[in-house]
Amino acid sequence: MPIELHYIDTGGDETPVVVVHGMLGSADNWRSHLKQWQRRHRVIAVDLRNHGRSPHVAGMGYEAMAEDLLALLNRLGVERAHLLGHSMGGKVVISLARLAPSRVASLIVADIAPLAYGHDHxxxxxxxxxxxxxxxxxxxxxxxxxxxxxxxxxxxxxxxxxxxxxxxxxxxxxxxxxxxxxDYETIMGEPAGKGVFDGPTLVLRGAHSPYVTDEMLPALREVLPRAEVETLEAGHWLHAEQPKAFQTAVNAFLERVES
Structure with missing residues (x-):
């Protein structure tokens, strides 16, 4: 049963950019980016379950979190969206793209691959x-x-x-x-869904991050075959370490997709 997520919505009628934070993050972490992106786009930033101002419930499975996000899109009357997710949020948006590809205009995945990872928290x-x-x-x-x-x-x-x-x-x-x-084991596991998402995709990775290495790219492209991979001079929190470069890459990708 999906839960009602807390969210920030800048408003507008165009296809929105939906921003999904990583583990232990929140929509609030993205406010400076929202201020920039809202000049060109409607932006919706969410708090995933057990994060920010959203309800606390058992279970952190990616199918459940994708269903939470899909329920929010339905509630807001959003038919299609550009999905942007960082880390755990990246796996959430990959899951939604695999489970409901018709609802995804494009996918932006920040420093995560659709793979299981080891423990480091x-x-x-x-x-x-x-x-x-x-x-x-x-x-x-x-x-x-x-x-x-x-x-x-x-x-x-x-x-x-x-x-x-x-x-x-x-x-x-x-x-x-x-x-x-x-449910940490589940968080560190693979995204939900099967098969590929063959829509427009941008993968941004940090040059000093171990989360998306060159060795992982073949497995990543098995799930995201159209992925454009861009490397920023940053670690895992590339949107915080290189905010201007991050915004520039996202803006350029969205312009290509929407042109």
Whole structure:
């Protein structure tokens, strides 16, 4: 049963660009990009289940998350959309493109391949649990707690976007951390659906990221045969590290698709 996702919608009548964040992200992380893209497009950014302001429910399967997204498109009366997904969100949009290709005008996949990956989030989960137990009352305290398990300041800043102040003035996690951890194996697995999506596709990857290597490209093109692959001088969070280059690549692709 699909759930009602929280979303940001810039409005408009044209074919929208639907933005889907990665694991532990949210629509809020994309606000600066939305401001740029809305000059040319209607943009809809979603909070996936157990993220942002969307409901917390058991199960993080890609078919279920794709159905959540499809239900939102139906609710908004969107017949076709350009889908843009980063990391886990990339697997969500690939899943939707395979399950309901007629609803997808084009696909933009940011730094992920339609493959299963190994585990590499233990320290992140430990940091979030430390914050949960520590009950910080300000951002400095929260960062100190996160730093016990995560050294990189950029990663800590990203994780801290999941904190919000409660009625007792304590910063609490707004994500469904239990649900995410319980189904972590599924998140790290392959997208849902079978066969290929043969519509226009752009794959943006980070030159310093291990998520889309040259060795993965043959398997990627088995699922996305029309994929144009562009490499940005960045790591996994390429949209945050190289925002202008990311926007330029997306804009150029959408212009080609819509011309």
């Amino acid at each position: 233990d320290s992140v989960f430990a940091a979030l649990r430390r914050v949960e137990a520590g009950e910080p009352t300000n951002r400095r305290e929260a960062d100190a707690l996160l730093a016990e398990h995560v050294e990189e300041s950029a990663v800590r800043l990203f994780l801290a976007t999941n904190l919000e102040r409660d009625d007792e003035d304590i910063l609490r996690l707004r994500i469904g951390l239990d649900e995410i951890q319980d």
